[in-house]
Amino acid sequence: MNSPLIKIDDKHLPLYRIVWVSDVPHFCGEDDCLHEGDYEVRLDIDDSIWANREDRDHVVAALGQWFGDPTSEDDRPEWT
Numbered sequence: 001m002n003s004p005l006i007k008i009d010d011k012h013l014p015l016y017r018i019v020w021v022s023d024v025p026h027f028c029g030e031d032d033c034l035h036e037g038d039y040e041v042r043l044d045i046d047d048s049i050w051a052n053r054e055d056r057d058h059v060v061a062a063l064g065q066w067f068g069d070p071t072s073e074d075d076r077p078e079w080t
Contacts, residue, residue, distance in 0.1 A: 004016065004066070006058070006059055006062050008041060008049055008051045008055050008059060009049070009050070009051065009055065011049065013043070013049065015062060015063060015066050017043045017044050018041060018042070018043060018059065018063060019042045019043060019044055020041075020042045021039065021040075021041050021042070021056060021059055021060055021063070022039045022040040022041075022042075022056070024039075025037045025038060025039055025053075026038050026039070026040055026050070035050045038050040038051060038052065039051045039052070039053065039055075039056035041056070041059055
């Protein structure tokens with residue numbers, strides 16, 4: 001990983017601020033909702049940023065690379 005920053009929309013965010021990423025798009029049913037169909041990227045200190053699907057997938061991949069993918073066979077410890 002070259003940088004601990006990731007670009008979502010037009011913002012560069014440090015990966016360590018990301019708490020979770022939604023797996024399904026936002027739907028609240030409100031007529032005036034500005035984020036219908038967007039994915040929420042929850043940040044620390046009760047803050048969120050909204051991403052399209054491409055950005056969301058990029059964030060998940062970057063977090064997996066940064067933390068190490070827990071599903072990767074190479075990184076699993078051998079239990080004997």
